[in-house]
Amino acid sequence: MTFNPPKRLLMGPGPSDVNPRVSLALAKPIIGHLDPAFLQLMDEIQGMLRSLFNTENRLTIPVSGTGSAGMEAIFVNLLEPGDKIIIGVHGVFGTRMVDLASRCGAEVVEVHAKWGTALNPEDIEKAAIAHPDAKALALVHAETSTGVLQDMEPISKIAKEHNLLLMLDAVTSLGGVPVMLDEWGVDACYSGTQKCLSCPPGLAPVSFSDRAVEVLQSRETKVQSWYLDMNMVAGYWTGGNRAYHHTAPINMNYALHEALSLALDEGVEDRFKRHRDMSLRLWSGLSKLGFEPLVDEVYRLPQLNAVRIPKSIDEAAIRKRLLTDFDIEIGAGLGPLAGKIWRIGLMGDSCTSAHVDALLAALAECLE
Numbered sequence: 001m002t003f004n005p006p007k008r009l010l011m012g013p014g015p016s017d018v019n020p021r022v023s024l025a026l027a028k029p030i031i032g033h034l035d036p037a038f039l040q041l042m043d044e045i046q047g048m049l050r051s052l053f054n055t056e057n058r059l060t061i062p063v064s065g066t067g068s069a070g071m072e073a074i075f076v077n078l079l080e081p082g083d084k085i086i087i088g089v090h091g092v093f094g095t096r097m098v099d100l101a102s103r104c105g106a107e108v109v110e111v112h113a114k115w116g117t118a119l120n121p122e123d124i125e126k127a128a129i130a131h132p133d134a135k136a137l138a139l140v141h142a143e144t145s146t147g148v149l150q151d152m153e154p155i156s157k158i159a160k161e162h163n164l165l166l167m168l169d170a171v172t173s174l175g176g177v178p179v180m181l182d183e184w185g186v187d188a189c190y191s192g193t194q195k196c197l198s199c200p201p202g203l204a205p206v207s208f209s210d211r212a213v214e215v216l217q218s219r220e221t222k223v224q225s226w227y228l229d230m231n232m233v234a235g236y237w238t239g240g241n242r243a244y245h246h247t248a249p250i251n252m253n254y255a256l257h258e259a260l261s262l263a264l265d266e267g268v269e270d271r272f273k274r275h276r277d278m279s280l281r282l283w284s285g286l287s288k289l290g291f292e293p294l295v296d297e298v299y300r301l302p303q304l305n306a307v308r309i310p311k312s313i314d315e316a317a318i319r320k321r322l323l324t325d326f327d328i329e330i331g332a333g334l335g336p337l338a339g340k341i342w343r344i345g346l347m348g349d350s351c352t353s354a355h356v357d358a359l360l361a362a363l364a365e366c367l368e
Helices: 022-027 034-051 069-080 092-103 121-130 153-161 208-217 228-239 250-266 268-288 315-324 352-368
Strands: 059-064 084-089 107-112 138-139 165-169 188-189 204-208 303-309 341-345
Touching: 022 250, 034 092, 034 107, 034 204, 059 069, 059 228, 069 092, 069 165, 069 188, 069 204, 069 228, 084 092, 084 121, 092 107, 092 138, 092 250, 092 268, 107 121, 121 138, 121 153, 121 228, 138 153, 153 165, 165 208, 204 208, 204 250, 250 268, 268 352, 315 352
Parallel strands: 084 107, 084 138, 138 165, 165 188
Antiparallel strands: 059 204, 188 204, 303 341
């Protein structure tokens, strides 16, 4: 039996629509994971990822797995039992960081902010002063559950002043807004392919600074995950002799290579401007329909737009009708924001005027 999926406009929190060139790349002939041609592809992927991450980090690779695998990769490699870590929590993915760090046996110090707002650097500074034995600081750059973009400059200064390893979630930010790992002093960062890179889910770009590599190479205990142990995985991606670790998802790497090529061919500044412009177009239309943003403009994420839902509207019914009658997918709220917001994604190939206008027209019809 052949499965024929419906054609949707993907305007939720991910995945995003995939460019036809990326889809064609998935269908290219498979070759071995140690084939010289594939090894060359791996080198090119690493170079393009360094450009998007704005880093010279040698250990910058796509981990096999989705963005959550990237999260796990940096936590299990850099944290050992008994380590202390400060984690900023202002949405679902901050809470996942807390869960993962505790599974590594780390002592977690949580710094909270109201969902829909950014973390206050002063609160993080207080936590760093109160816990001088902390090893690391982790937070989410673009919180997918709320649509908040965190200003990294003051966070970067705090991490540097207190000699903290800086760990960053860039799953929704990479390719949509600037991510400046070297400038911000980020030691470990992870992202995903299915958001602003407009590639199918299945790989998680990660980057480790030289300092982070020293930490993972000098561990007293084994990394709790064999599959994600960067001491071994790095030998396949960056080693001179390319030692086999696990079979890489060959065709997914074809797709990522094509997606990265498209992003860099467009030009990163033009790509960032497109996301900003389409977000403004969306909010202009939403305001005319009577909707308001959850997030203040100063830290509003352009590629993930959190929309307050009036109590008079059955938000689930409208989302269902958008999908069934118009083939448009948008996201619901999570956690304390469930039933209170929509999450409208404008990411990568889903960030076009045609997408925005189609959604606005469909919403207007639903509201009638």
